[in-house]
Amino acid sequence: MTELLQYVANGLVSGGIYAIVAVGFITIYSVSKVINLAQGEFLMLGGMVTVALIGMNLPYGLAALLAILLVTLIGVLMQKYVIAYVKKANPISLIILTIGISTLIRGIASFIWGKDAFALEPITSNEPISLGGVMIAQQSIWILAAVLIILLLLWYLMDKTILGKKINACSVNPMAARLMGISPTKMSMLAFAISGATGAIAGIVIAPLSVTSYDIGVLLGIKGFSAAILGGLGNPLGAAVAAFLLGIVESLGAGYISSGMKDAIAFLVLIGMLLIKPSGIFGERSVGKGGL
Amino acid sequence: MMKQIIDKWGKSIGIYLFLMVLFPFVMPDEYYRSVGIIIGLQAIVTIGLCLVMGLAGQISLGQAAFWGIGAYTSAVLTTKYGLPPFIGLIAAAIVPGLFAFILGRAIAGLQGYYLAMATLAFGYIVQIGITEWEPVTGGANGMISIPQMTFFGGSELSMYFLIWGVVTCVLLFSLNLLNSRVGRAFRAIHKSEIAATSMGIDVRKFKLNAFVVSGMFAGISGGLYAHYMGILDPQPFGLHESIKFLTMVVIGGMTSIWGALVGTILIGFISEGLVLLSEVVPGLQGDVDTIVFGAILVLFIMFMPEGLVPRIRTAFEKGQAKKAKGMAEEAQRKQQVERKAAT
Numbered sequence: 001m002t003e004l005l006q007y008v009a010n011g012l013v014s015g016g017i018y019a020i021v022a023v024g025f026i027t028i029y030s031v032s033k034v035i036n037l038a039q040g041e042f043l044m045l046g047g048m049v050t051v052a053l054i055g056m057n058l059p060y061g062l063a064a065l066l067a068i069l070l071v072t073l074i075g076v077l078m079q080k081y082v083i084a085y086v087k088k089a090n091p092i093s094l095i096i097l098t099i100g101i102s103t104l105i106r107g108i109a110s111f112i113w114g115k116d117a118f119a120l121e122p123i124t125s126n127e128p129i130s131l132g133g134v135m136i137a138q139q140s141i142w143i144l145a146a147v148l149i150i151l152l153l154l155w156y157l158m159d160k161t162i163l164g165k166k167i168n169a170c171s172v173n174p175m176a177a178r179l180m181g182i183s184p185t186k187m188s189m190l191a192f193a194i195s196g197a198t199g200a201i202a203g204i205v206i207a208p209l210s211v212t213s214y215d216i217g218v219l220l221g222i223k224g225f226s227a228a229i230l231g232g233l234g235n236p237l238g239a240a241v242a243a244f245l246l247g248i249v250e251s252l253g254a255g256y257i258s259s260g261m262k263d264a265i266a267f268l269v270l271i272g273m274l275l276i277k278p279s280g281i282f283g284e285r286s287v288g289k290g291g292l
Numbered sequence: 293m294m295k296q297i298i299d300k301w302g303k304s305i306g307i308y309l310f311l312m313v314l315f316p317f318v319m320p321d322e323y324y325r326s327v328g329i330i331i332g333l334q335a336i337v338t339i340g341l342c343l344v345m346g347l348a349g350q351i352s353l354g355q356a357a358f359w360g361i362g363a364y365t366s367a368v369l370t371t372k373y374g375l376p377p378f379i380g381l382i383a384a385a386i387v388p389g390l391f392a393f394i395l396g397r398a399i400a401g402l403q404g405y406y407l408a409m410a411t412l413a414f415g416y417i418v419q420i421g422i423t424e425w426e427p428v429t430g431g432a433n434g435m436i437s438i439p440q441m442t443f444f445g446g447s448e449l450s451m452y453f454l455i456w457g458v459v460t461c462v463l464l465f466s467l468n469l470l471n472s473r474v475g476r477a478f479r480a481i482h483k484s485e486i487a488a489t490s491m492g493i494d495v496r497k498f499k500l501n502a503f504v505v506s507g508m509f510a511g512i513s514g515g516l517y518a519h520y521m522g523i524l525d526p527q528p529f530g531l532h533e534s535i536k537f538l539t540m541v542v543i544g545g546m547t548s549i550w551g552a553l554v555g556t557i558l559i560g561f562i563s564e565g566l567v568l569l570s571e572v573v574p575g576l577q578g579d580v581d582t583i584v585f586g587a588i589l590v591l592f593i594m595f596m597p598e599g600l601v602p603r604i605r606t607a608f609e610k611g612q613a614k615k616a617k618g619m620a621e622e623a624q625r626k627q628q629v630e631r632k633a634a635t
Contacts, residue, residue: 097594110582264420267417271410271417274406
C-alpha cells in the first residue's frame with residue numbers, strides 16, 4: 001500500500017511538470033493555432049541558464065529571475081521574427097519551423113554547455129519528508145506549489161481579466177477581435193511570453209530533482225503534448241488533469257512493469273488516445289480546424 | 293510507362309546516371325566511396341519521405357524508426373538464424389512496411405500536428421524497444437558480426453554500385469508514381485483534401501499507401517545499412533536522424549523527388565564537412581550539425597519554403613522563356629527590316 005502511494009506521489013510530481021508544458025502548448029495554440037514544438041526547450045533553457053548563472057556566482061534568486069526573463073524574451077522574439085513572418089504558411093511548414101527552432105536551441109545548448117547533465121541545489125534542504133511512510137523530497141513540494149500557483153494565475157488571467165478576455169477573443173475569432181481594436185499579433189506574442197515564462201519556471205523547479213541537460217526538452221515536450229491531447233487541445237483544465245493522470249500512470253508503469261519502459265508508456269498512451277478519441281477525454285472544440 | 297518518364301525527365305536522369313557512375317572513379321579514395329555509400333542509403337529513405345511529405349502532404353518525424361526496424365530485422369535474421377542477407381533484405385522491406393501499415397491505418401485520419409507527434413512518439417517507442425529487447429537486439433551494446441554482403445567481391449566499389457543501383461530503382465519507381473494517375477491524385481490531395489475527396493479520390497487510402505511505401509524504402513535502406521556496417525546499435529535510429537532526413541527533404545524541395553536526392557547529397561556533404569571541420573577546430577565539439585540542421589530548417593521555411601530544386605527550375609524556365617521571347621522579337625524586327633527594304 002505504501003509502495004502504491006509512493007508511486008502515486010512520484011507520479012503527481014512529474015504530472016505537474018507535464019501540466020505546465022501542456023498549458024504552455026494550449027496557450028499558444030489557442031491564440032495563434034500554432035503548436036510550438038520548441039515548448040520543451042523552454043524548460044531546458046530555464047534550468048540550464050539558471051545553473052550557468054549560479055556558476056557565475058550570482059545569487060540563486062537573481063539567477064532564476066534572469067533565466068525566466070531570458071526565456072520569456074526568447075519566446076517573444078521567436079513569435080515576432082519567425083512565427084509572425086510565415087503567418088500564411090501551411091501546417092506542414094509550421095511544424096517544420098517549430099521543429100527547426102527546437103533543434104536549433106538544442107544544438108546551441110549542447111554547443112554552450114556540452115552534453116553533461118547538471119544539477120541545481122534544492123530550494124530548501126535535501127532531507128525528504130515522510131508522510132505516513134511515503135517519502136517525498138522537499139523539492140517535490142516546491143514543484144507542486146509552483147505548478148498550482150502557475151495554473152491558478154493563468155486561470156485568473158484568462159478568466160477574470162480584460163487581457164484574458166482579449167486573448168480569448170483572438171482565439172475565437174481573430175478578425176472580429178481585430179475589428180474591436182485588439183491586435184492578434186500582440187496577443188500571440190503575449191501567449192509566447194507566457195509559455196516561455198511558465199516553461200522556464202517549470203524548468204528551474206525540476207532541475208534540482210532530476211538533473212538537467214541539453215536534451216531533456218524533447219521528452220518533456222512530447223509528454224506535455226500527450227497530456228494536452230489527452231485533456232483536449234482547447235481545454236487547459238482538462239489538460240492539467242490529464243497531465244496528472246499521465247504522470248501517475250507512467251510512475252505506476254515504471255514501478256510495476258519496467259523502469260526502462262517508463263517513457264514508452266506515455267507514448268503508447270498518446271498513440272492509443274489518438275486512435276480512440278483524438279478530441280481528448282474532456283473534448284475539444286476546434287480539433288481539425290485552424291492550424292491543423 | 294518508362295518512355296513517358298524518359299520523355300519527361302530524360303535529361304535529369306542522364307545527368308544523374310553520369311554523375312553517379314563518375315563519382316567513385318573521380319574519388320578513388322575508399323573514404324569518399326564510403327561517404328557516397330552512406331549518402332546513397334540516406335537517399336533511399338528521403339525519396340520515400342518525400343512521397344509522404346511532398347505528395348501526400350503529411351509529415352513523418354519517425355522515419356529513422358523504420359530505418360532501424362529494417363536494419364534490425366535483417367541483422368537478426370541473418371546473424372541469429374543464419375538466413376542469407378538477400379532474404380534478410382526482403383524481410384527488411386516487409387516488416388517496416390507492416391509497421392507503417394498498422395501505424396498508418398491507425399493514424400490515417402490524423403493530420404498535421406497530430407500525425408507529427410504520433411510519428412515522433414512512434415520513433416521513441418521503437419528506439420526504446422530496440423534498447424530494451426536485449427535478448428534479441430543486444431540492447432544498448434548492439435549487435436556485432438552481421439554478415440557482410442558478398443556482391444561482386446564485396447569491395448567498397450561494388451557496394452557503392454549495389455546501393456546506388458537500389459537508389460536508381462527507388463528513384464525511377466517514385467518518378468513513375470509521380471507521373472501516373474496515382475501521382476495526380478497525390479497532388480490533388482496536397483492541394484485540397486476536400487476537393488480531392490469530392491472527385492472520388494480515396495484520400496485515406498492514398499495517404500496510407502504513401503506511408504507504407506516510405507516505410508518499406510526506409511526498411512530496405514536499413515537492411516543494406518546493417519549489412520554494410522556489420523555492426524548495429526540503437527543510437528543512430530533516433531530523433532536526430534529523423535530530423536536529418538527531414539532537413540534533406542526540405543532543403544531540396546518537399547514536392548520534388550529530385551529535390552530529395554539533391555538535398556540528401558548536399559546535407560551529406562555538409563555533415564562530412566562539419567566532421568572534418570571539428571577535427572581541425574578544437575572548440576567545435578557538441579552537436580554542430582544539430583545547429584546547422586535547425587538553422588537550415590528555419591531559414592528555408594522562412595525564405596525559400598519551396599526548396600532549392602523547384603526554385604532553380606523556375607529560374608531556369610524563366611530564363612528560357614526570356615530567351616525565347618528575345619529570339620521572337622529579333623525575328624520580328626528582321627522581318628520588319630526586310631519588309632521596309634522591299635518597299
